[in-house]
Amino acid sequence: MVTEGSVAEFNRNGRVVVVGASLAGLRAAEALRDEGFAGTLIMIGDERLQPYDRPPLSKQVLLGRTSADRTLLPRRRAINAEWRLGVPAAGLDLSRHRVRLADGREVGFDRLLIATGARARPWPREAEAELDGVFVLRSVGDAAKLERRLAAKPHRVLVVGAGFTGCEVASACRARGIEVTVAERGPAPLVGALGGVVGAVAAELQRKNGVDLRCNITVTELEGDLGGRLKRAHLSDGTVLDVDVAVIALGALRNTEWLTGSGLAAGPRGIACDAGCRAFDVHGIVTDDVFVAGDVARAPHPLFGYQFLSLEHWGNAVSQAETAAHNMVRSGLDRRPHLWVPAFWSAQFGVNIKSVGVPPMGEELLVTQGALAEHRFAAVYGYQGRVIAAVTFDHGRWIDFYSRQIESAAPFPPEFVGVDRRADGMRPVPADFPDPALPTHGPTVTVSGYAPNERRLTFTPART
Amino acid sequence: MRIVVDLNRCQGYAQCAFLAPDVFVLHGQEALMYDPGADEALAEQVARAAAACPVQAILVERGEGAREPVGAVGGHGH
Amino acid sequence: MISGTLLNQATEYENRADPYPIYAELRKTPVALQDDGVYAVSTYWEIRSLLADPRISSDIRNRDPRLGGPMITEDEANLPPSFIRLDPPEHDRLRCLAGRPFGPPHTPRRIHAMHAELARMIAELIDRFHGSNQVDIVEDFAYPFPVAVICKLLGVPHQDEHLFHDWTEKIVNALDPNPEEGPLERQRVAQQARLDLGGYLTGLVEEHRLAPGEDLLSALTVEHGPDGGMSPVEVIVTAVLLLIAGHETTVNLITNGMLTLLRNPEILRRLRDDPDLAVPLVEELLRFEPPVQLLPQRTCLADIDVAGTVIPKGAPIWLVLGAGNRDPRRFQDPDRFDPDRRDNEHLGFGSGVHYCFGAPLARLEAQLALAALARRLANPELVYDPPVYRRNPVLRGPRHLHVTFDTLVA
Ligand SMILES: Cc1cc2nc3c(=O)[nH]c(=O)nc-3n(C[C@H](O)[C@H](O)[C@H](O)COP(=O)(O)OP(=O)(O)OC[C@H]3O[C@@H](n4cnc5c(N)ncnc54)[C@H](O)[C@@H]3O)c2cc1C
Ligand code: HEM
Ligand code: SF4
Numbered sequence: 001m002v003t004e005g006s007v008a009e010f011n012r013n014g015r016v017v018v019v020g021a022s023l024a025g026l027r028a029a030e031a032l033r034d035e036g037f038a039g040t041l042i043m044i045g046d047e048r049l050q051p052y053d054r055p056p057l058s059k060q061v062l063l064g065r066t067s068a069d070r071t072l073l074p075r076r077r078a079i080n081a082e083w084r085l086g087v088p089a090a091g092l093d094l095s096r097h098r099v100r101l102a103d104g105r106e107v108g109f110d111r112l113l114i115a116t117g118a119r120a121r122p123w124p125r126e127a128e129a130e131l132d133g134v135f136v137l138r139s140v141g142d143a144a145k146l147e148r149r150l151a152a153k154p155h156r157v158l159v160v161g162a163g164f165t166g167c168e169v170a171s172a173c174r175a176r177g178i179e180v181t182v183a184e185r186g187p188a189p190l191v192g193a194l195g196g197v198v199g200a201v202a203a204e205l206q207r208k209n210g211v212d213l214r215c216n217i218t219v220t221e222l223e224g225d226l227g228g229r230l231k232r233a234h235l236s237d238g239t240v241l242d243v244d245v246a247v248i249a250l251g252a253l254r255n256t257e258w259l260t261g262s263g264l265a266a267g268p269r270g271i272a273c274d275a276g277c278r279a280f281d282v283h284g285i286v287t288d289d290v291f292v293a294g295d296v297a298r299a300p301h302p303l304f305g306y307q308f309l310s311l312e313h314w315g316n317a318v319s320q321a322e323t324a325a326h327n328m329v330r331s332g333l334d335r336r337p338h339l340w341v342p343a344f345w346s347a348q349f350g351v352n353i354k355s356v357g358v359p360p361m362g363e364e365l366l367v368t369q370g371a372l373a374e375h376r377f378a379a380v381y382g383y384q385g386r387v388i389a390a391v392t393f394d395h396g397r398w399i400d401f402y403s404r405q406i407e408s409a410a411p412f413p414p415e416f417v418g419v420d421r422r423a424d425g426m427r428p429v430p431a432d433f434p435d436p437a438l439p440t441h442g443p444t445v446t447v448s449g450y451a452p453n454e455r456r457l458t459f460t461p462a463r464t
Numbered sequence: 465m466r467i468v469v470d471l472n473r474c475q476g477y478a479q480c481a482f483l484a485p486d487v488f489v490l491h492g493q494e495a496l497m498y499d500p501g502a503d504e505a506l507a508e509q510v511a512r513a514a515a516a517c518p519v520q521a522i523l524v525e526r527g528e529g530a531r532e533p534v535g536a537v538g539g540h541g542h
Numbered sequence: 543m544i545s546g547t548l549l550n551q552a553t554e555y556e557n558r559a560d561p562y563p564i565y566a567e568l569r570k571t572p573v574a575l576q577d578d579g580v581y582a583v584s585t586y587w588e589i590r591s592l593l594a595d596p597r598i599s600s601d602i603r604n605r606d607p608r609l610g611g612p613m614i615t616e617d618e619a620n621l622p623p624s625f626i627r628l629d630p631p632e633h634d635r636l637r638c639l640a641g642r643p644f645g646p647p648h649t650p651r652r653i654h655a656m657h658a659e660l661a662r663m664i665a666e667l668i669d670r671f672h673g674s675n676q677v678d679i680v681e682d683f684a685y686p687f688p689v690a691v692i693c694k695l696l697g698v699p700h701q702d703e704h705l706f707h708d709w710t711e712k713i714v715n716a717l718d719p720n721p722e723e724g725p726l727e728r729q730r731v732a733q734q735a736r737l738d739l740g741g742y743l744t745g746l747v748e749e750h751r752l753a754p755g756e757d758l759l760s761a762l763t764v765e766h767g768p769d770g771g772m773s774p775v776e777v778i779v780t781a782v783l784l785l786i787a788g789h790e791t792t793v794n795l796i797t798n799g800m801l802t803l804l805r806n807p808e809i810l811r812r813l814r815d816d817p818d819l820a821v822p823l824v825e826e827l828l829r830f831e832p833p834v835q836l837l838p839q840r841t842c843l844a845d846i847d848v849a850g851t852v853i854p855k856g857a858p859i860w861l862v863l864g865a866g867n868r869d870p871r872r873f874q875d876p877d878r879f880d881p882d883r884r885d886n887e888h889l890g891f892g893s894g895v896h897y898c899f900g901a902p903l904a905r906l907e908a909q910l911a912l913a914a915l916a917r918r919l920a921n922p923e924l925v926y927d928p929p930v931y932r933r934n935p936v937l938r939g940p941r942h943l944h945v946t947f948d949t950l951v952a
Contacts, residue, residue, distance in 0.1 A: 053468050053500060060497045065489070070501025074466035074525030315472040343472045350492025352476060369596055369630065376493075376634075378596075394493050397475045397895050401594050416844040418596030420630035481646035482653045482902035490647040493638065508818070509654075515821045516905055518897060520887050 002110050002289055007331050010110055014039035016328065017099055017107055018081075019089045020115035020255070021045025023053065024294025024317040028113050029079045031325035041081040042107060044099065046088035049140060055314055057143035058165050059347055062172035064151060068144035089116075092262040094281070097289065110289065111328050114259075114271060114279065115321065117295040118252035118312060123160070128222040133230030134246045137165055149245055150176060157181070158233050158243040160219050162189035164346045166249030167202065171348040174209045181212040181241055183219050183233075186434055194355065194391055196432030197365050198379065201372050201393065205349045214239075222246055252312055254296050264290065270298035270310045275337035277324035291328055293320040299338060303406065304358050304388070313344045341403050345396075351375060354399045357389030357406040364428040366413050369420045370395060378402065381431055382412030465507060466525045467500050473521035483516055484509035548574060549582045549860065553935035559928035561835070561938075562877065565865035573851040579610020580838075581853045584865035586872035586889070588849050592861060593894040597844045600896060601629050604841045606856025621740065622775065624783035627839065630895060637899065639772050640780050643761030645902065653902045656691075660906060663690055664914045671950055676925065679800050679943040680793065683915070688792035691907060692785055697750060697757025705742065706785070709735040714790050714937075736782070743778045758784075788900045792907055794833035794939030799824070799912045801943055802831060802879055804924045809881060810916055817913035823881040824908045828867075828890025830879045835864040835938045837892065863889045864938070919947040 002010045016032060018025045021043045029041055045051075052071040060066045084101070091100035098106045120136035123129035133154075135146045150157070150173065157173050159166045162184035173180040186192060188199030189206060206213045214235065221234040233241045259266040264287070265280040266272075271292045272280045277299065279290040292299075294317035298310040323338040346353045362381025370377035370393075378398050381389040387410045390402030405414070413428045467487070469480075476494025480487075487502040487510055502510060507526055514522040551557060552564040565584060568574060572585040583589055592598050601623070625636040642648040667687060671677050689710060693703050716732030747763050754760035762777045772780065803810040813819045840859040845852055853859060866889050868876040873883075891898035898904065915922075925944035932941045 055471070056500055060499065063497065065497055066499040066501060070499065072466050072501065074468055074523050076523065315470070318470075345471045345474075347491060347495035347497070350495060352492065352495040354472075394495075396494055397477075397897075398594055398596060399475075401591070401596060404591065416597050416846075418843060419599055420596070420634075477897055477901075478646050479902055479905075481650055483905070485646070485650040485654050489650065492647060511818065512821050512905075512909075515825050516902065518887060518891065518893065520885055 002331075007329070010039065011037050011329050012039060014110040015042070015108065016040070016111050016113065017042045017044060017109035018113045018115060019044045019099060020117055020294070020296070021047070021083070021085060022051050022115065022117055022294070022317075023073065023314065024115035024117065024321040025113070026051040026073060026079075026321075027076070027318050028115065028293055028321035028325045029081055030076045031322045032328065033077060033079050035325055035329045037325075037329050039110075041079060042084065042109075043081045044084045044087070044089050044101070044107065046086065046102075047139065048086040050083075050085070052140055054138070057140065058137055058168040059172070061143045061147055062150060062169060063175055064147065068140045068147060071140060088258065090258050092259055092264070092290075094263050094287070094290070111291065112289060113291045113293060113321075113324055113328065114296060115292070115294045115317075116255035116258070117317075118254050120248065121250040121253050123222065123246075123248045123250075125222070128224070129248070130228070131222060131224040131230045132228050133224075133244050134222060134248065136248050137169065138252070146245075146247065150178060154178060154243075154245045156241065156243045157245040157247065158183065158219070158241060159247045159249055161249040161251065162186070162191075162202075162206075162213070162215075163193065163249060163251060164190065164344075164348075166247070167206070167348045168346060169247045169249060170206060170211050171209070174211060174349070179212070181214065181233075181243070182206060183217050183235060184213070184215045185218045187215050189213065189215075191432075191434055192360070194359050195362065195365060195381070196434075197372070197429060198391055199432075201375060202348075205351060205375060209349045219246075252295065254310075256296065270296050272308060273297050273299050275300055275302065275339075276327045276335045277320060277338060278327070291324040293317065293324040301342075302337070302339065303341065303409075304361065309342065309358065311342055313342055315343050316340060341406055343399075343403065352394050352396050353391070354396050355389065355391040356399055356403045357381065357387075359389040359391060359431070360433055361388045362431040362433070364412070365431040366428040367422070367425040368414060368418060369398060369425070371422050371424060380405065380412065380414060382428060385412055386410065387412045387414065465502050465504055465510060465527075467498060467502060467510065468523050469496060469498055470521040470523070471496065473519045474517075475519055477518050479516040479518065480513035480522060484513035488513055547577055549576050549580065549862070552862075555931075555933060558931035558933075558935065558938060561864065561935075562868060565862065565868060568862065568865055569869060572849040573853065575851075580858050580860050581842075581851075582860045582862055583848065584862040584869075585849070586866040586869035589861045589863065589866040589889060590893055592840070592848065592859065593889075593892060593896070595846070597842060597846050598859065599629050599841045599843050600627055600633070600839050602627060602839065602841065604843060604856065605858055606854075609854065609857045621779050621782075624779045626783060626787060626896060633895065635769075636772070636776060636780065637895075639767060639776075640762065640784075640899065642767055643758050643765065644899075648767075649761075653906065656695075656903070657906065657910075659694065660691065660910050661914070663687060664911055668914060668918050668950070671919075675948070676944060676946045679915075679945055680797055680940060681942065683911070684793045684796040684800075684943075687796070687911065688789050688907060689785075691903070692788055695758055695903075696781055696784065697755050697759045698746065702742075706739075709739040709742075710785060710789050713739070713786060739782060739785075740778055743781050744774070747774060747777055747781075784900065787898075788904065790934075790937045790939070791833040792904050794937060795824070795827065795904065795908045796911050797940050797943050798831040798833065799827050799908060800915060800945065801924070801927075801929065801940060802827060803912065803916065804922060804945065805927070806879055809879070810922075812881075813913060813916040817917065819881060820909040820913040822883070822886070824905055824912065825886050825888065825890075826879060826881045826883055827908070829873070829883075829886055829888030830867070832863050832867055832888070832890040833937060833939060834890070834892070835862070836936055837861040837863060838936060863892070918951045919945070920949045920951055922947040 051073045061068045088102045089099050090102040120138040156179040159170050159182045170180050170182050189202040191199035218236040223232040225231045254270045256266040273292040277291045278286045279292050298308045300306040301309050319340040320338050327335040343356045361383045364382040367379045376394045378392045378395045380387050387405045481490045488498045491497050548568045552561045568584040572588050574582045625633045712735035713732050750760040751763045754764045838860045842853045842857050891901045922945050929940040
């Protein structure tokens, strides 16, 4: 264990192991070197590729504007690391400070950063998931395969789940002139992430762009032909659709199975850690040498009542990685909390969507600028009389203002008069989130309670 | 080249899309789509774009500069 | 809060050559109420956040006359306001329409494609220096260049360019009060120039409507987007805006650039050997010597608290970009001109929805112009330093910049 007094020695000759060599892992490694860490740095990743960027996979890549293998992340600096790519970590021995790899080898560490992120939730019926034509979208490989299929002009694509990824896939299909059906179990697209009022705008966008959008519906069966190729999809209302491609966009699962039995507070909703990125153990006691960052982390946030947030946000991965790195090479009061205001973007149907804060905590919503009907607006979410989140559609230049409103706990509904405040911006309306006990696909921020120990919570597995 | 734009910072000012139209493209009024693996031949355009970005959201890594060889899978355990 | 006249001092003519020490004083009170009722904001983060604050308006009609502040009396010859003086949604509608033929997403390659044309214009202007060893960078280069560019862009026939020179000069002069001349006379001349310009453009718009070309005016007149187009009056107002907003500013950027280079000979040498340096160098110039020193147009739509001071609804706000650009809380060693500076998020083109419309063009113009001047003038030297400045405190720049050189490099 690295003790307070030995931090300097650790920084000179210590050993850091990073498990998960993607966005969070890479940015943490760079930050460690920036912070002066001169010891040994080992990057363990189960993907064979060097760290790459995922957001373009559902946007530029599916649009055919670039290819999946051109998404490698630029480096901020050289990190002088030992890379172990292509082998997953399979276990963690906390007491011996060792990571066990799937090939049986072990790697020792003084400090460990876990950044194993998340993976696409697969189609639950395995045999159907195996059909040729059924895709998920998380990795370069997934994107390359799907893009190739789209380029071959399929007859109709079925997107299962209208979270951000699903909507972006549908958007790319329409831009390429491909017929697409979107099936969403909730009442509107993006409803889990942004609520029903904004979800209705997202639905209008889809319909305006020729998407066959079907809400309040589930896909009950994917049917193949004798050759194992996807042929049809059966919907819960009895409809049968002829489709040759299905994209399963049912949200993500945290990659924490490899930690089962390790003694860390790791579960399906992520690894609980403190605001300084240190992992909790199963007893809810913070560990000294194990840090967490990125999609796999769930951490308490002071701005949101110290509730634990799980974020699937690019910006969170970068910022939390930097905080984790900072804290790994320091002790005590020199450490800092990860106070990042959640921020997310998406591009679909030619509209730039941005959100800040935690929309799903919002009870009410008020359109402060522009108009929902024009698909160009800024809206704020209120929670217990304060601004808790905001969303913009093609109004990105204003988003920083709303971020500061959230940071300063500005009152809701906002009293101010501003430019372009319209009639429907005078009165708050219910934000209209579905019952949180029935999570929809792809809310990218999840408020996951107070307890650091995931196992004390009842986990509601998302269904399809 | 390797390019990434921090699209949380990006405010759709489109300076990049004006100055490096072969790499940065607007989809609609402000949604930015760019080629993260643009050819080295476009480096001059990209440099103009990155310098002009009002919120300095564009990170570019040129050539082999900061890159390092990716070690063989495995290596020695400890 | 200090109530005071620091801003007056900063805008007084004797301080034109170097307002920066006064800006440093001004920054000690990030929001300073001036004697005339203006709230001067001089620190980087405060300026930047106000530029993205929906409670701040660019429309002067929102001012409360009881709160003082100079009323801007510039008469637009009874034309409606251009989008620089409007708030959303009107601003967004007009800016978007103006942008259609100018840039992405609709016309992404227009500016990029002007590269060779700009280089040619620059070469021609410099070629005219032949046979002399001294030039006035302002009169002989920086002044004619942007007018020629905007005329080309708008589709003004080459033979009419001199008319544009003349009108712009008169209009811009009214913005540059010279106590020697009677203010009324100057206003009258400017007013007449605006009318003449308006009349000329009306005719031109009609010509382009009948026989549209590849230029902006034609596109604005005949090409309509999905949500309609501009009315003929809006086309004219917008054309005047492009002409005026892009003129003096670009002149000053190029002139300030040459001045700064001549004061930093080692950087001038680097630029001569490596024209690519012009790219970050122009960004640093926009921070170090911004052609638009302050934005005097903003008004508060609500009482707002900025850095502990409440600015009341209807009050005039001046955003002192020149001071924010040298805020040590944002920029390390801010008074040093450093073209290698990283992370240079200067305020030279403003920020938020009114961010300079012509910025990509202005950048290219200045990059190419400075690189060419650096390369072609052998051993250039300033004749006097500091040069004589224009009166205008907002669009700040030298009136003349006399430079000697040994020979003209081919
Ligand atoms: C298609 C798509 C579009 C997106 N679009 C947006 C967007 O528009 N805006 C936005 O804000 N966010 C977006 N995101 C989310 C964003 O990409 C993620 O938040 C980000 O990738 C998180 O980075 P990370 O490093 O924490 O996790 P990941 O990127 O998931 O990386 C984790 C890495 O760890 C590896 N790993 C897992 N288990 C092990 C193990 N046991 N041993 C070794 N390695 C392991 C994984 O293979 C992976 O390489 C998108 C994501 C996807 C997939
Ligand atoms: C170096 C040159 C330039 C500088 C320093 C500059 C600076 C600025 C600044 C600071 C603003 C913001 C005004 C505000 O917020 O109120 C602005 C707006 C504007 N500029 Fe420029 N400018 C330059 C060149 C140009 C050129 C070449 C053009 C035209 C081709 C142009 C057209 C405009 C327009 C139309 C606006 C109004 C934008 C709006 O209100 O949305 N500018 N400029
Ligand atoms: S210049 Fe910067 S802010 Fe503008 S679109 Fe490009 S990346 Fe975004």
